[in-house]
Amino acid sequence: MFILDHLWIVPLLPLLGAAINGLFGVKFPNKVVNTVALSATGLSFLAAVEGVREFLDYFAQTGQPFQKAFFDWIVAGNFRAGFDLRMDQLTVVMVLVVTGVGFLIHIYSTGYMGHEGGYYRFFTYLNLFMFFMLILVLAANYVLLFVGWEGVGLASYLLIGFYFLRKSASDAGKKAFIVNRIGDFGFMLGMFLLFRTFKTLDFGQLFEAVKSSGMPHEAWGVFGTFTIACLLLFTGACGKSAQIPLYVWLPDAMEGPTPVSALIHAATMVTAGVYVVARSHLLFEHSETALVVVSVVGCATALFAATIGLVQTDIKKVLAYSTVSQLGYMFLACGVGAFGAGVFHLMTHAFFKALLFLAAGSVIHAMGGEQDMRHMGGLSGKIKVTYWTMLIGTIAIAGFPPLAGFFSKDAILFGAFTAGGGHDTGGRVLYGIGLLTAALTSFYMFRLIFLTFHGKQRYDEHHVHVHESPWSMLTPLVILAVLSVVGGWAAAPALWGGEDHFTAFLAPVFPVREAAEGLAEAAKLTLERTLAVVAIVAAAAGLGVAFWLYLKQPGKPAQIAKSLRGIYNTLYNKYYVDELYGATVIRPLLWLSENVLWKIVDVEAIDGTVNGVAHGAAALGQTVRQTQSGNARSYAVWVVVGALTVIVILFWPMLRPALGMVTP
């Protein structure tokens, strides 16, 4: 129980690494930086593994999630936010994914970033990110979770803007932070509402309070406490997990170094939104509306991002939109109540998307920094390990069995289809869109593979010396590839001869819900089988189209783009959403602030009034001064005026009736 009792060790190790590298790293040789950073993360991973082991023991004995308060962080009135850490099955999944994938990416980075300036800085940020991410997943209350939540945002900001000399990079970092802040705005209000209602933000106490409060489930259209709170929390999740309408930062975030994209913008941080929704599932389950909104937003984002991904030419941008799309998938799962499936997809996605990004990084590395797929092609023979691992990742994400993506996606689609007992038209629609998205995913991912690795070589060999990456980079690829292959089997359902360990494992957190109650076991199996087949067909269709368009008829895509110029341009320009935001929110706000608030309200109106009063006083002073004409005759008149004044004042009670004024 040592680690569990000192659970803070897990997040603290990366923080230590960050601190050492951050304060002294500038003087360290790269090797020392490596040692510090890797050992911090590695030890953290080991500690996490040990912690998980201890937790499982603990759980076996008590049947309770583990939670421990370490110190009071914020205390005011009856509000308390402690530095309390919590370990339950959901945490276990997250902690292992974060530390595990994180560690791999650290290894990868030593190779990838080896020749970059600011090496220590990079690892400082990366370790810092690990710290905050671990806080996020280990937190036992919303406030501490929020610490990690904002902290990873900060790390993301720093890492996106790592190449701060590039304006686009610093722009992207800033955008990421600010858009996240918009989400956080909702998240904070959500917390406040929860606190106001339940007087606590501690997960354990809060969920107990919810259960014991006996507050009714809120049906569709009822905007009760749960609905509002959940929607507010979901706003935060939208920001962090890049859902419509706050997804805009994620594609830009590709300005960061590729390992960052892999770690933060694919595997871990962006899934925090999903994690929060899953964590708050008890609340969401109290509100029909919130769930519907989550699923619709998720589904819409999935499709929307996938369509954009179809035409992107930057290899990382494709992956970025893919990530957005897959995150939509996860929300779709949560929205239809299949939280387990969502978390499962979160995990598998972490494997294969990290793999894809790292592989893409390897490609970019090989191409000497080139990211545009139009200038690649035919790389498969030259960088074999990268090619094969990336292909595995692609197959996984495309949803071909028996790789990880298939199982998780299948679970989600099944969940959607059977939502509302399987008779819900809404669920069917969601399913349909999900399926379409799956096909699109398969298409753009294979498009990526074909454009990059197959076909004609479209780069100049004299300028680009394609070379395979060092093993420090390839090892993580291989490991992740393996995980992408086998990861899915953890939750392989009965249909595939598995026992769905994953769902069972998460059962203490998400009580197993008979998704398709009312259906007989056999009918359920049949349905599952049918849906699986349909999914495979969809994926295959995507693959086929991609194969046909990019390998068989390489001229065709341009032709199609030409004939559908409007659509193509819209997609290529990401539906002009950035421009829309710019035109409707950002520029008007800046204009308003500068030209109205500052220059008119502040300078003219308020300060103008203040100075106007001063000038008025000065003008009055000049008037008074003018009476001082220097002419004694005028002065005599003034004395007479004064005399009249005084006499009139003293005789006022008698003058008033004389002047016809009567006292009322």
Place this chain on the structure above:
Amino acid sequence: MNVNLALPMLTLFPAFGVIALLVLRGDDHVFIRRMALAVSAIEFALSLFLLPQVPVGSTGYRLEINVPWITSPPIHLHMGVDGLSLFLVLLTTFLTPISVLASWNSIQHRVKDFFVALLMLEVGVVGVFVSLDLFLFFLFWEIMLIPMALLIGIWGHERRIYAAVKFVLYTMAGSALMLVGILWLYNATGSFDLVEIQRQLQAGIVELSPRTEMLLFLAFFVAFAIKVPLFPLHTWLPDAHVEAPTAGSVILAGVLLKMGTYGMMRFCLPLFPHASYKAAPYVATLAIIGIIYGALVALVQPNLKKLVAYSSVSHLGFVVLGIFSFTVVGMQGAIYQMIAHGISTGALFLLVGMLYDRRHTFEISQYGGLATPMPRLAAFFLFAALSSLGLPMLNGFVGEYLVLLGTYIVHWQWAAWAATGVILSACYLLWAYQRVFFGEVTVEKNKTLPDASERERFILATMSIVILWMGIGSSYITHRTEKAAEAAHEHMQQWDVGAAPAPANGNVVTLERSSNR
């Protein structure tokens, strides 16, 4: 009659330093600086001894001294600290040596006068925070004006005289009314003693008619609101900040503004609870406007220092909002935000001052890409900016969060509006940071700027440690300020006799005015 000389000594200690400075060698600048640093550092050390004097859970005022000073009208030398004033005093005594250090090289002209003014300012500010006699309070309140005006007016930048005069006139306009209010109160109660007046008002010995109470409230409130500054009384602030030397800005933002919010909490609420209730919606509206407005105007400032100045308007809006939420949580948050803002905005002003020392301009367009020549300064700047924008685990978050939470509990709309400030603060700070530090170095001169010197690093590291500590160990402070916040809250409750017995802290406070008063 209590005679505990600790607080008068603490208040007057810098004045002794001033006398020493005046009497001792006047031409040796190094000596003067060391002397000023020593005095302010000792003052800080002395003030640390206050900490154990206000233990967790202690109620009322500690280290009280109460001796008659003027017999008619009865004015007493009445001082005391509680949780609220304790940390504001500490903040003052902490920021003063920092300011001395920050002025080490940048002040080369009339060095002695500068440090004399700075130390006198400390006397005034500490005095304000420990005074429990309204007259004494007013006295220190006014005393601190002149050194501050001198700091701005002599060692400031181009429009320093305009700014200094504006600062004084604005403040005097408010304080003159406050004096009338104080006297009115004296007329009603026959006392200048805060504790005594409070007792009489609460016991119903003296009853103020609603109109009287409201007028009195306004007399005090306007003076405080100008100091805070609350929108729309804020326009002195940007000018004063931009023109002031670094040390002046640090003290101004760090401590002087807090005098306003301190006053609201110490005087407006306990003395005029009904009027406070009635005014709360309006005050909160102004505070919220201030939060958003300050942030939006900060967003478009081409002048870095002005940007930080407007950010103060925004941040102080949170404090006022917290106070007028009338919840323990909100008030605790307000107190915390006062201290946190002092540190983080102080740090920002220090950093801006360091940039100014190097380039003699505040124009953002004159900078850009500074992270390359001066990575350390850039790092510290980011740290301070993050604390200012309320990143959790740094000091700014705690106050802001508690204020919003406390406000939300009673008026969710207020909190929702105010929370937009959280978004906007990220916008203006990060944008400014980007424009100053990121990108290629565009101005040739900037390429060779030196990074933070050892002195600067010491200052910044100290500030950073405090920022971090306050972000993590906030309960150390909140435990000690709790009783003060509860007391302020209770006064509001006690007066609300018609309402149901007060629920525990942080709960909804009914705002209906009781009918039988």
Place this chain on the structure above:
Amino acid sequence: MVPTQYYLILSAILFGLGAVAFVFKRNIITIFMSIELMLNAVNLAFVAVSQALGKLDGQIFVLFVIVVAAAEAAVGLGIIILTARNRRSLNVERVDLLKL
């Protein structure tokens, strides 16, 4: 028998005419004379009232006023001579160096 009020009204008129003269005249000496006129009006009031009250002190006051008038005349004429010497003009409107 003349009512005392008549005297008072006469004194008021004379006093007022003094004021009129003070405002109207430009020659410093004449202006000073108008002050003497006003003092005379005051004296009339004193004497009339004194007689009405049957008290003698009113007459005493007149004597004092006359003394004061004499003293003022001495100093005043000194000042007038000084001014005339310095400025070569007796027009009060031309004495306007100090102003605003």
Place this chain on the structure above:
Amino acid sequence: MSFQTPATEDFYRVLPELIWCGFGVLLMLLQPFTKNRPFFTAVAFVGASLGALSAFESAQHPGAGFFALIQIDTFSIFLHLLVGGVAALVVLAAGPYLKRENLDPAEFFALVLFATAGMGVLSSAQELLTAFIGLEMSSIASYVLAGYRRDTLKSSESALKYFLLGSFATAFFLYGIALVYGATGTTTLTLMQDAPATSNLLRLGLALILIGLGFKVAAAPFQIWTPDVYEGAPTPVTALFSAGPKAAAFALLLRIFATVPAATQYWFWAFWILAVLTMFAGNLGALVQTNVKRLLAYSSIAHAGYILVAFAAVTNMDAADKNLGAVPAYTAVLFYLLSYALVKVGAFTIVSQLGGKDEKYVTLDDYAGLSQRHPVAAAALSLFLLSLLGLPVTAGFFGKFYVFKAAVNSGLIWLAVLMALNSVIGAYYYLKVIVAMYMREPHDAVKDAPVAFPATVNIVLVLSALGTVYFGLFPNQVLRLLLEKTLIGGLK
């Protein structure tokens, strides 16, 4: 009626006046024998301060003297000390000035002492004609003093304007006395207490008295002469004007006020309105001044306005315990006069020294950068200005505080608010001077001008500065003295 002689005690009661007049005569007698300036300064200083100190002797004989024409009470003792102290300081400050401007000291000092004696008479008189004689004594001496630099146009103009307008106002005052006499049958204040309050005669008489005294205290719109006269007069004389005669005229007003119920009743609104007009006239006028001497003149108008606020406060007291309730308001006036006199004498002394030969350097530009050229003078002047501004730890603060308190206590909130507003306006121009001294750079002409502060001037500055700070910190003793119920004696 039989012949009566005054009691011996009566001569103790007027001891200060006797000493002042005696020394005045002495100075005139000594004049042919010596040209030694320090000697005359010393004699005059001894005379002024001895006279002031002898007020303590007359304090041993309180009560009405000289057939109830005068009244010796705390009030009159305080004012004797005040005007005597002012005279002593002015004498000290004037010594170097007279030397610099090459003016005869003997007559000057004699006139100062006679003027002081007149003020002394004014402050103890409780009979209007005696008061009138005192007023004339101080006025006539003042006219001459204003024109003492007889060869300069400004000084003679100052004397002429002061004389013409002053006599004009005197006529009003005198006419007022005549009418009051007609209405009440007496000129002794204590006998007027049961005068018929409805009489037009009394009403008009009081109005005219108010006009006359309003002129002396420079209440608007009678303030009109003040800036010109103050600017043109030799600066030490200006110091005397702003402190002495004003205090004495206020004293008489106060005594009438305290003693004659009808006055209290009729004058309230007049004071209210005059106070407001005066405050604004003074402060607004000063706002745009660049000549420091003139600025201080305007400022003294404003301060008269503040004092009038306290008067309005006195009137508004509950009639039932007017005397009890009004005492703090009287105290406010007296304390204000004290603080104000200290400060004005100090400030004008500095102006006088900085002016240089022929008072050349009196504009704000000439004051620029004074803190570097002469830090002590700058600091002292700042202290005085801050006291005028009413900042704490100065006597001016308490003075203003008491006036505020009086106004608020008697329910004159609006007047207090207007006064507060005026304080802020006032702050601007006082700051303007401080700003010039501390925040601006000196111009070339003035840079090389020697600034000499002889010992006597330094004594004046030290005394007034110490007094300003001392009474700012420890006003107790003075207040205790002034808060007696028997402050103004002779009441039934």
Place this chain on the structure above:
Amino acid sequence: MTAPLLIFFVLAALAVAGAVSLILQKHPIHSALSLIVVMVALAGLYLLLGAEFVAAVQIIVYGGAIMVLFVFVIMLLNAGEEERTDFSKLAKFAGLPLSLALTGLLAAALIHRGAAVQNPAAPGMLADTSKISLLLFSTFVYPFELTSFLILVAIMGALVLAQREKN
């Protein structure tokens, strides 16, 4: 109309006429002479009121000494006709109306019945100069002595002001 009343009106008319003449005359000498007329008329009124001593003093000191001083100064300074400038716009437009209004107001206040004073029992009964001296030297001895200083001041003042510069 009784004789005293008639005399009063005649003298009053004379005094007012003198005052008006003072105002209207352009030459200071003429004004001075007009003022003497007023003074003489007033002296007549004093006699009518039974104040012989005051009437005598009026003629001797006022009409004699003071006015002679005036005339002397006028001659000394060789003052010519008054220069009727109107630099002061205030005096030009408001001076006369306002000062006339003041006159009117003063007179009106005294005409009002509230201003009534009791009329003397019999005329001339107070005209006892010895009583005046008794009063002057006992009750009013203090102001009387003060006037001596006052005159001293005046003499000295005139001296100081009128003396020429030594060099």
